[in-house]
Amino acid sequence: MTPKIKIQTTAMDLWYDQFQALKAIDIAIPERAVTAFIGPSGCGKSSFLRCLNRMNDFIPAARVDGQVLLDGRNIYGAGEDVIALRRQVGMVFQRPNPFPASIWDNVAYGPRLHGITNRRTLEGIVEGSLRGAALWDEVKDKLRSPALSLSGGQQQRLCIARAIAVEPEVLLMDEPTSALDPMATARIEELVRILKEHFTVAIVTHNMQQAARISDETAFFLNGEIVETGPTQRLFTSPRDGRTEDYITGRFG
Amino acid sequence: MKDLNVRQTIDAELEDLRRSLLSLAGQAGQAVKNGLWALCNQDRILAREVIDGDDRLDRQTLEIDDKCLLFIARFQPMAQDLRTVSAISHMAVDLERIGDLGVNVAKFAVKLAGKPFVKPLVDLPRMGELFQEMLDGTMRAFINGDVDEAKGACALDDDIDDLERQVFREMLLMMMENPRIIEEGTALITVARTLERAADHVTNLAERVLYAITGEVASASSFRRPRGSRDDDGR
Amino acid sequence: MSIPSRRAKDRIVTALLYSLMAAVILLLAGVLAFIVKNGLSALSWDFLTQPPRDAMTRGGIYTPLIGSIQLIAVAMAFAFPVGVLTAVYLVEWARDGLFTRTLRLAVRSLAGVPSVVFGLFGLSFFVVVLGFGASLLSAGLTLGCLVLPVIVGASEAALSAVPRDYRDASYAMGATKWQTIRKVVLPAAFPSILTGAILAVGRVAGETAPIIFTGAAFFTPRVARSLLEPVMALPYHILVLATAGTAIDETRPIQYGTVLVLLVLVLGVTLVGVLFRAKLRMEKRR
Numbered sequence: 001m002t003p004k005i006k007i008q009t010t011a012m013d014l015w016y017d018q019f020q021a022l023k024a025i026d027i028a029i030p031e032r033a034v035t036a037f038i039g040p041s042g043c044g045k046s047s048f049l050r051c052l053n054r055m056n057d058f059i060p061a062a063r064v065d066g067q068v069l070l071d072g073r074n075i076y077g078a079g080e081d082v083i084a085l086r087r088q089v090g091m092v093f094q095r096p097n098p099f100p101a102s103i104w105d106n107v108a109y110g111p112r113l114h115g116i117t118n119r120r121t122l123e124g125i126v127e128g129s130l131r132g133a134a135l136w137d138e139v140k141d142k143l144r145s146p147a148l149s150l151s152g153g154q155q156q157r158l159c160i161a162r163a164i165a166v167e168p169e170v171l172l173m174d175e176p177t178s179a180l181d182p183m184a185t186a187r188i189e190e191l192v193r194i195l196k197e198h199f200t201v202a203i204v205t206h207n208m209q210q211a212a213r214i215s216d217e218t219a220f221f222l223n224g225e226i227v228e229t230g231p232t233q234r235l236f237t238s239p240r241d242g243r244t245e246d247y248i249t250g251r252f253g
Numbered sequence: 254m255k256d257l258n259v260r261q262t263i264d265a266e267l268e269d270l271r272r273s274l275l276s277l278a279g280q281a282g283q284a285v286k287n288g289l290w291a292l293c294n295q296d297r298i299l300a301r302e303v304i305d306g307d308d309r310l311d312r313q314t315l316e317i318d319d320k321c322l323l324f325i326a327r328f329q330p331m332a333q334d335l336r337t338v339s340a341i342s343h344m345a346v347d348l349e350r351i352g353d354l355g356v357n358v359a360k361f362a363v364k365l366a367g368k369p370f371v372k373p374l375v376d377l378p379r380m381g382e383l384f385q386e387m388l389d390g391t392m393r394a395f396i397n398g399d400v401d402e403a404k405g406a407c408a409l410d411d412d413i414d415d416l417e418r419q420v421f422r423e424m425l426l427m428m429m430e431n432p433r434i435i436e437e438g439t440a441l442i443t444v445a446r447t448l449e450r451a452a453d454h455v456t457n458l459a460e461r462v463l464y465a466i467t468g469e470v471a472s473a474s475s476f477r478r479p480r481g482s483r484d485d486d487g488r
Numbered sequence: 489m490s491i492p493s494r495r496a497k498d499r500i501v502t503a504l505l506y507s508l509m510a511a512v513i514l515l516l517a518g519v520l521a522f523i524v525k526n527g528l529s530a531l532s533w534d535f536l537t538q539p540p541r542d543a544m545t546r547g548g549i550y551t552p553l554i555g556s557i558q559l560i561a562v563a564m565a566f567a568f569p570v571g572v573l574t575a576v577y578l579v580e581w582a583r584d585g586l587f588t589r590t591l592r593l594a595v596r597s598l599a600g601v602p603s604v605v606f607g608l609f610g611l612s613f614f615v616v617v618l619g620f621g622a623s624l625l626s627a628g629l630t631l632g633c634l635v636l637p638v639i640v641g642a643s644e645a646a647l648s649a650v651p652r653d654y655r656d657a658s659y660a661m662g663a664t665k666w667q668t669i670r671k672v673v674l675p676a677a678f679p680s681i682l683t684g685a686i687l688a689v690g691r692v693a694g695e696t697a698p699i700i701f702t703g704a705a706f707f708t709p710r711v712a713r714s715l716l717e718p719v720m721a722l723p724y725h726i727l728v729l730a731t732a733g734t735a736i737d738e739t740r741p742i743q744y745g746t747v748l749v750l751l752v753l754v755l756g757v758t759l760v761g762v763l764f765r766a767k768l769r770m771e772k773r774r
Contacts, residue, residue, distance in 0.1 A: 053660060060583070087662035099652035100676055110661040110672070146771065159657065166661050209329050236331050238468025248257055248331040 006031040006170060006200040007052060012066035014047055014224075016059065019206035021047050022224045029170075029217070034201040035193060036232065039221035040247065045204045048221065049172050052202065053089040054082050059208040067249070070170070087114065090168035096155035098147035098162070101140050105156055106147045110166035116242075125165055131163035132198075134191050152182025157191065164199070171195060172205040177210065189214050208248055212236045220244045267337060270320055274341050274348070275392060281348040282388045283453055284310065284355025289381040292362035292444065293374050298389050300366070303359035307352060311429050314349040318342060329393045333465070340395075340465035347454045347461075351388075354451045361440050371427065371434045379439070380448045383409050387455045395462045403462045404476040406455065411477050413452040420445035523747050544707065544728070545735050549746050552710045555624075555704075555719035556693055556753065562628025562715070563635065563692045568685055570632075570637030572674075575681075578640070579647040580669055597754025599637035603697040606634045610702035615698025623714040635688035636700055642684020646677035679765045686761035693754045696723040704731070722750040 007029040014022035022044045029035045037045040047056065053074065056062040068075050075085055098106050106165040107126045116122060126143070130136040137149070147158055156176060163171060170244075172191070177185040192214050195201055205211050211218055212232060217230040220241075230240045239245045246252055284303050291300035321342040324330065330338055390406035393399065421442055428438040456473035463471040517567050534548055541547030561739040573597070582588040610630030620626040674681075696704075702757055705718035712719045729743045730736065 025421060055656065055660065057660070071764055083662045083664060085662075086660055091656075091660035093653060093656060093660075095653060097657045099654055099657070109658070110663075113658075113661060113663050113667055113671075162657070162659065212331070226752070237335060239332050245332045249334050250263065 003030040008069040009125050010067040015063045017061040031200050033216040034196050035217040036215035037204045037219050039115050043221040044224040045221040049204050087166050089170040090163035090171040092159050092163050092176050095179050098155050098158050102144050103147050104143040106162050109167050129161040129165040132164050133157045153180050172201045268278045270341050273317050277348045278392045284352045288358030290353040295366045300359040300362035304356050306421045307356045310352040310434050315318050316344040336465045340461040343461050344458050347457045351451050351454045354447050357447050361444050371437045376416050376420045384452050391459045393465040396430045398466050407459045407476040408471040410452050417445045417449040503681045507591030527744035527748030530741040552720035552722045552725035556722040557630050560692050563631035564630035567636050571636050572643045574640050595637050595640050601617050605697050607698040607701045622718050623703045623716045624712045627699040630698045630702045631692045635691050638688045643681045646680030650676045679768045682765045686758050689757045690754050
């Protein structure tokens with residue numbers, strides 16, 4: 001059975017002024033699976049991730065051509081509501097970035113944005129999200145403590161809890177473990193494996209072993225193009241393109 | 254300034270692994286060759302040497318396995334590197350089995366030494382040569398990454414199978430005519446079977462080599478005559 | 489250079505810096521001690537709660553004290569929101585262009601304008617053009633204009649210092665720009681903005697020139713009850729007592745007492761601000 005495609009890009013280009021950052025990106029991201037983007041620094045993988053929830057909109061000179069279909073709807077089409085889109089496509093960043101507020105307020109931030117004010121409802125969302133991010137047991141007795149008093153790994157899981165609190169369908173993760181120690185990294189990786197039961201996960205990582213461990217599909221980016229995509233298992237054991245082979249065996253990058 | 258060669262360490266380690274495997278292949282091949290030579294030339298001393306040499310072979314196999322594990326732990330290899338290490342690890346096991354088969358032949362050499370040959374040995378040495386050619390070709394293919402050579406080596410397995418059946422039929426006829434040679438006859442049949450099995454292990458090696466080179470799972474049988482045209486005994 | 493001579497040089501510079509610091513501290517301590525010594529005798533409960541009497545030669549400073557507090561309140565009520573929102577505009581909305589740069593330049597230049605010029609501006613604009621007359625409102629707004637650059641500058645720096653990460657996180661959850669600014673950026677920047685506001689209060693409390701023309705009264709019998717009444721203010725009261733009184737020497741203790749109260753008022757407001765900021769920071773960290 002082929003899984004349903006959640007996001008499909010067709011001939012997608014990304015321009016920053018005169019500079020073309022992404023060229024003719026065609027990729028299908030399957031639903032409820034983990035898709036990893038690998039490639040050397042500056043290859044466009046993070047830029048691509050930010051195209052998927054239109055975070056590149058904040059860069060005035062950025063322009064996207066081609067199509068990015070989310071459930072068949074072009075998110076760059078006329079009349080697309082970016083606010084609603086970002087609620088549907090959440091994001092977790094490279095450095096843990098909880099707000100300087102309490103743990104509870106961090107998780108409740110998103111639901112409140114979208115107009116949920118009922119205390120009981122919020123309590124439920126906060127608990128559910130923290131459980132979903134495997135953080136509940138560690139923080140349930142100190143929900144009023146500042147988020148910044150948590151360890152780096154806990155902060156990143158809090159950010160994941162905060163992201164899933166608005167019930168997105170897709171979770172974009174931009175090198176979510178690059179600032180964490182190995183144990184915290186392992187926890188996040190385990191969490192990603194659980195998350196994919198409910199979310200479509202797209203993750204950018206510099207760590208190839210991480211991509212190999214947690215992803216179902218992998219795409220290799222190089223100089224703004226996708227060189228190769230395929231099932232992770234195949235891509236890391238028998239890449240078809242020589243450039244993929246050279247990159248993952250450390251010949252460059 | 255010269256670029257820092259990031260592949261230097263990993264390539265050196267891989268080279269070392271390949272060398273160890275080649276050495277093991279050389280000794281496993283030698284075990285079969287010497288065992289057979291001892292049989293054909295009634296050389297008890299050489300046969301003993303082969304039998305005693307088995308321990309060293311086992312040890313080397315374990316060493317290669319250790320090195321492979323260490324390599325994986327240290328470098329977390331991907332793609333071709335990963336396939337190569339995996340191939341080396343598996344090939345070492347096959348080579349160790351080939352060495353064991355050589356020992357089996359040597360044991361028959363000891364057993365039959367001093368007894369007159371029931372017939373001039375022609376087919377067995379021929380099988381030995383073919384086996385050696387297969388093994389050498391496969392190892393050359395591994396070192397040079399030569400797909401065609403590996404496939405060519407596999408193809409020789411058909412000839413070895415033919416020779417084995419020939420020995421079997423011939424001895425069967427002779428034993429039917431002269432039941433007193435049944436002991437020697439069955440021994441020679443067993444030796445032929447042993448050589449055939451050694452060659453089968455070489456086809457395993459060739460499959461690993463092909464996977465290491467191409468990344469595609471290959472079955473040795475696809476480089477040999479189609480099944481229908483081979484009167485396979487179904488094993 | 490040899491190591492011993494480098495070491496000697498290091499010692500000399502260190503000694504120089506320490507003595508400079510000591511000089512500054514001594515100077516400040518001297519001024520404070522002088523004021524406290526001369527002013528303390530005048531202080532009493534009545535001094536704080538009674539209006540001046542007998543042509544200001546007796547009585548307390550109740551009216552100017554309350555007047556100063558009222559001025560601070562009006563000035564900050566105007567300058568704080570306007571200043572912060574200007575900074576929000578400059579940091580979050582304004583694209584780098586001629587208009588933005590001109591605006592920034594204008595704000596910076598305002599900070600360098602002598603305070604008496606603000607007084608004249610207040611006189612012509614608030615008192616005359618807008619017809620507020622010489623009043624608490626005119627004087628307060630003038631003081632507000634005076635400290636606007638301080639607040640804008642501090643707020644701009646504070647807002648720019650809020651990590652991009654916070655904004656990204658907020659936007660990525662589907663927040664609008666205003667939601668992001670109101671719920672994430674401003675709270676995060678608030679302690680630093682408060683620092684600017686504290687500095688501003690100090691200036692508002694101490695300035696004389698801007699209020700002379702715009703609303704500070706030589707004498708009022710009672711505390712201003714509406715924004716359009718003139719007020720007395722501590723700094724102007726000191727000026728009046730020291731220069732225009734009928735019995736300048738007799739009123740020396742009252743003058744020093746007033747100075748001391750002004751000093752305590754400014755320090756008190758600053759202290760409250762600093763403590764509040766510390767509390768906010770504590771809550772956000774650990």
